[in-house]
Amino acid sequence: MAGGGAGIAHLCGPRLLNQAVKLSPADLKAALVREAQALGFGVIGVTDPDATTQAGRYFLEFLAGGGHGDMDWLAANPERRADPRVLWPGVRSIIMLGVNYGPDANPLDALTRKTIGTISAYAQGDDYHDVIKKRLKTLARWLVAMSGDEVKVFVDTAAVMEKPLAQAAGLGWQGKHTNLVSREFGSWLFLGAIFSASDLPRDEGDVDHCGSCTACQDICPTAAFPAPYKLDARRCISYLTIENKGPIPREFRKAIGNRIYGCDDCLAVCPWNKFAQAGREAKLAARDELRAPALSDLARLDDTAFRALFAKSPVKRIGRDRFVRNVLIAIGNSDDASLAAEARRLLDDESPLVRGAAVWALSELIDRNELAALASRADDKDENVRQEWQVAGIV
Template sequence: MAGRRAGLAHLRGSRLLSGHAPDALRSALAAEAHRLGFDGVGITAPVISPERAAAFERFIASGQYGDMDWLAREPSRRTDPRTLWSEVRSVIMLGVNYGPDEDPRTILTQRSGAAISVYARGDDYHDVIKKSLKTLARWLVANTGGDVKVFVDTAAVMEKPLAEAAGLGWQGKHTNLVSRGFGSWLFLGAIYTTLELPADAPERDHCGSCRACLDSCPTAAFPAPYTLDARRCISYLTIENKGPIPREFRKAMGNRIYGCDDCLAACPWNKFALEGREAKLAAREALRAPSLAKLAELDDAAFRALFTKSAIKRIGRDRFVRNVLIAIGNSGDAGLAPAAKRLTSDPSPLVRGAAAWALEQLLNRHAFAQAADAALAIEADDGVRAEWEAGC
């Protein structure tokens, strides 16, 4: 669940070149997109299918979006691209393969290390893709005229249904886009244009009877195929959720401190994902399997320095260290208890509460009772006090 940022880029062309046959324009567009690092390109009309619109409306009605209130605002704007921009006539959907060079689930057995979602191990994909999208949009304007708007996970755009309609892939049972060429590892971006462009054929569903993604979820976040309850999803809990991690999900988190790749990594179509992978999306070595002990030492300045240009930076230091402490509690490593103990006096109640839970998991009953007595003698926050009392 990456964060949303409002905004869009709007470019305007003043002329329309004559003599551009639709097929020639389509080929030239694809060639330029691939030159700029995009692995998939497709064109569709600015229409969300009734089936996808209805699924989104059911998702909102069920409340399964949790605290992501922006999804529930004016849902009609999401189910009809023309309400976002009435002049749009075609949507160009672009995909960038970010398939990892190793199975991201391997780190889950290294309990003193931190598991960070593949998409967040490098530079913020919003910035990486938007730069290329703007360049492609300028090329389109310069060569064909018209107006364009550029989106990367911004504004009220339903990227996955549009990508499906444009032939880039299909929405799998885990609700993410699946590509026959790149599996579940595609970043998506969109260019809205006033040009009437020939649409590509939509992709059909190739999931068949496979349940690998559904069965892999640690928190049973899929009540049914093609249906996600975000409130149970580790990506939501570690990124979008601003409060304490609910106790019922803490053990299942393991050492996942930012996002969760389990359902994506389980997809059999990933066998093709390494082909065409762009080096600019490679993971930073420091974020492949960082030490929980080191991450627990981060103050705000150190957090900002480590995650410069990273999507992780947007959740802030306190939420991040909260996640680290849950992983420390799940590590089974008593040697990490001093790191958790130090954070019981952190200025943030969110961090102090998570530290109390981590100590509950790592200390014996007598040692925890002593730590709880000392903390409760000075703790003023009701939520943090409840964490200590729950362990006694």
């Protein structure tokens, strides 16, 4: 996730010189669908720029309640996110596209293997921002050449309410976990958008098919859903392990388990996922080294090794210190005393974020006498680290 307009690509240009006949809107859309499918998009739909009026009101209520936590970029220029025409007055059609990233194994299975770290399925391969944006730009250039009309491309990083727009375009519906659910791909869709000045035929929006199911809410380890279709990001493990820049709040540490980057629980439990496996693109496949990495190996990463391991991965954006903080929380939850050696070594790490997490991990793995033997480090220069020692009962 990122804020601002970094995800906007402005594309305009002359139509192809060899194009002799201007296509009708219906023919242009049909050709657009074929081109999108050829580029690897699993689903495409077109909606009206005014389709998210109600969702825009809900979004402003979400911000007013503070549910976005420290994600200040969400609250920046909220009117742009709430109304696509504020973002770009020239938009006449919004084209929503999705790419299936359904994992080849159930992410919930890895949660029982406490000495490995679990990385959210979307982050086990190359950064989807880069993969999807390349496809979107290729499709957008094709559309400009065929229509002669201006377009703008967005993928996650700009002020676009992608999920409500995707529902309005017929790609699926926002489930009770607030993510998009597709009858064809379950909860596993990357989304991208092309805003076009062309007036294209609209698709019929999808409707809610969740029924009485509450599986996604019931499974959440930190009770991040105060009500159906509402998320308190401040309690969400994805927020806590990715967006949160400080220490993991103590009340959530045990619940995090071995989740070291994001959380797939609410997605993985969705009954619609039984349809999500077909059509998986090889480019979005997980890297073997990120499927089940050992916590002992991850705890030893310095900045150089971290950058090398997570080259082209979205994990790289949180930096080594935040990542190792997460690894130490998982080590503390591992019930494996042999991992205490890794946490003990990191008591001397340069990062106070890492040192503080190491104190907590040790307090969970070794007895009080062993921890007391390390009390010389309790007079840390960082206040948060000193507080960790105090809570551990050593100071």
